[in-house]
Each structure stands twice: as C-alpha cells, then as structure tokens.
Amino acid sequence: MSEQDWHAILRKMGTTAITHHILKKELTCSVVALDIESDWTGLLPPEGVENLVQEVDDNATYGVVVATDKDHVPSQGKRGTGEQKPVTIEDGFSPIDNLFVWFLPFGNIFGVLMETQSAARPQAFASWLTRVMRDQGTLSQHNFEWGVVPVIDKGRRQALARAKQLKSVFVAETITPASQSPLRDLMAGPVFEGKYKLEIKLRPIKEKGQKFFEEDAKELRDWLDDTFGLDYTSLDAAQVQFNRHPGDDLPAGVVNLLDHKLTRKRTILMRQGSFQSFSAVSALSEIVKTYTIEFDELLKLR
Structure with missing residues (x-):
C-alpha cells in the first residue's frame, strides 16, 4: 500500500466522535488537533525527506483518542487506612480506557500510548479506521482492510x-x-x-x-x-x-521477536487537583516529541 496523507484524512474526519463496534467492543474515536510547537520545526514536515505525501499546511498536526468502556468500575483507596470503595461515576458517564494514536509524516507508521494495559489494541484502531474510510469512500479498494505490524527489526x-x-x-x-x-x-x-x-x-x-x-x-x-x-x-x-x-x-x-520493538519511556504531564489524569493533548504531544528524538531511527523504517 502506498503512503497515505494521514494529515488530510484525519482533518477530513473532523472532531466529532465516531463509534463503531469492533472486536466485541464499542470504539469511540475522536480526532484532536495539536498546535505545532517550536521544538518540532523542521520535523513537521521533515526537511530533506523526498516524496512526502503528507503536507502540514495549517500549523497543526492531528492525533486520535480511541476510547473503550472499562469492564469494571475502578476502586479508590483512603491513604494510610486500607479502606476502599468504588470510584463515583457521574450520571450518563462510564469508566473508560484510552489509546492515543499519532501518525508519523511518512511510511504509514503511527505511534501509540496506552493509558492502561486494558486500553484498545492498535489492531482494533486499524479496524475502526477501515470502517470510517470505507464509509467516507477514501479506501483505494472497497474490500481493502488496514492491518497493524509492529515496528521491529x-x-x-x-x-x-x-x-x-x-x-x-x-x-x-x-x-x-x-x-x-x-x-x-x-x-x-x-x-x-x-x-x-x-x-x-x-x-x-x-x-x-x-x-x-x-x-x-x-x-x-x-x-x-x-x-x-x-x-x-x-x-x-x-x-x-x-x-x-x-x-x-x-x-x-x-x-x-520483541528485542527490536521500538518502545520508549515517556513522562506525561498530569492534570492537577482531584482528577489526577493526563489530557489527550499532553499524551499525543509526548508521542510527537518521541518521534522528534528518534527521527533518524524511524526514517530508516520508511
């Protein structure tokens, strides 16, 4: 499959959440726009790389938040006492797990950050992407399906x-x-x-x-x-x-088979106060920052 213009594809999807039933679970995916930071200059788009399909023309890059319902309600504990009780969930809400996805500007490669080990797998996101692009008529062949191959040696x-x-x-x-x-x-x-x-x-x-x-x-x-x-x-x-x-x-x-899988440990800025969670913007930004650090190695995999 030839390289796709993922920047244009995600921008076309818009910011409205889209839900599909994938692998026995509901996947709700939302496109998030990130302002391009000054540290990313020269790498979005990357300078000196030939035959790029993606063009960053609006001073923004796009990532995806892939949300799935948790199978259980998490517990919370009172510090120092061992006392526990279920986390309070607001009416109309349910506990979820998030997978954060950002596409590199070349090679049909994307990076992921999993909020928890029970977050959706990359293959589930690929199936969701197939459904959405088929609905939008942007697949090269109607029966084509996206798959996932880990970036290993x-x-x-x-x-x-x-x-x-x-x-x-x-x-x-x-x-x-x-x-x-x-x-x-x-x-x-x-x-x-x-x-x-x-x-x-x-x-x-x-x-x-x-x-x-x-x-x-x-x-x-x-x-x-x-x-x-x-x-x-x-x-x-x-x-x-x-x-x-x-x-x-x-x-x-x-x-x-895992020796050369490209994984990197990153520190995510947490929301302060009682929520103690990290935002989609901070999670996706860390994927982009990792790309800028590992650019030379990732370009070899194009």
Missing part, C-alpha cells in the same frame, strides 16, 4: 514471514481482570481479582517420526499467525525457534 520480521515451520514458541503476558487478549481467552474459567503472569511454551515432540513432527511444526507456525498475527504488543515475551531445512535462510537458535 526488518530482518527478524522477514525471517518469520519466510518460515514455514517452528520448533518451539514461547509467549508470556501479564494478565489483569480487564485484559482482552488471546492468552486471556485461554483462561476462560478462573476469575482472578489481581494480576497474574501467564506463560506458554509449545513444541512438537518427535515421538511418531519426522513426518508427523514436520506437520506439527507447520501447525505451530499457523497457530502463531492465527492467534497473534504480527501484533505482539500485549506480550511480555515472544520467542520462536525455526525448524530449519538445508538451504533455509533463517536464523539459528531462539529468536526474540
């Missing part, structure tokens, strides 16, 4: 795409009561109140001979695709070992 991603069989898969995730992930779905029975670490290792056993082992190794490769696609953003660990054949151009040993 290209060589490892390409090796996984070439692999037809896997000797082993190890995945791990910290699960909370509000988690929505393929691994949480495996634990449909127990209802845990706190967090727990779920670790799974799968490997075929050569008990019935090489033919059955290779069939199972292919099944394991298909399971990884069917369960996660290329979205490992919720996982604490994701490691594979390829079943290599003579002539295969695949890495030897265990490959950590």
